[in-house]
Ligand SMILES: [Fe+2]
């Protein structure tokens with residue numbers, strides 16, 4: 001387990017007057033994805049079947065992700081007592097299925113798997129930092145502060161393991177970039193959209209495009225340029241690129257503009 005428990009959260013400071021319904025909706029989705037962490041830890045243990053030291057780290061990592069889900073779902077229970085976490089999590093697990101029992105990574109290799117994990121931890125680390133900065137409710141801010149620190153530590157674990165894997169595997173920058181972009185697209189269009197749907201809708205059928213938009217239109221406004229800049233630096237590091245400061249800033253500015261452009265299009269589509 002990590003460096004904190006649910007007892008460290010100041011639950012009594014919860015302030016219902018400072019809730020934002022859009023943030024409650026995305027936190028409901030986040031708690032489902034986080035709570036599924038044990039399934040990913042199981043998969044990593046299968047992929048690294050001959051590496052007991054990494055398996056131990058992966059199990060600890062999985063337990064921390066589950067704790068993130070538990071902390072966020074407890075916060076949601078305060079924010080919206082009508083939310084049925086157990087039912088939503090069952091629906092999420094039934095609908096979002098990947099082969100967690102496979103001994104082979106979907107990314108083609110162990111190094112590929114570590115790049116994908118680095119991308120996910122980049123996403124979560126920047127997401128919880130942005131959410132902490134944007135949220136007004138003090139308990140959520142404290143939960144996000146603790147989770148963001150964990151996610152950064154997770155990134156470091158997977159990056160260190162990636163370096164170790166690359167001593168044996170040959171995986172060029174383009175192959176690494178392809179894996180990173182593939183994982184980024186998956187997060188945006190499938191896992192999070194489906195989690196958002198199962199957490200917030202129980203009457204209508206699933207429509208990937210619709211719920212991907214619904215999720216993005218509530219998430220993108222949280223980000224500020226420095227969050228994007230940091231995420232871009234982490235992604236570039238994972239794919240083995242260390243551009244000079246000027247190029248790094250240019251790529252970050254492009255990513256920021258792409259995000260704002262998508263947000264503008266989302267606003268038009270939902271107007
Ligand atoms: Fe997490």
Ligand SMILES: [Fe+2]
Nearest residue numbers: 121124151154
């Ligand atoms: Fe994490």
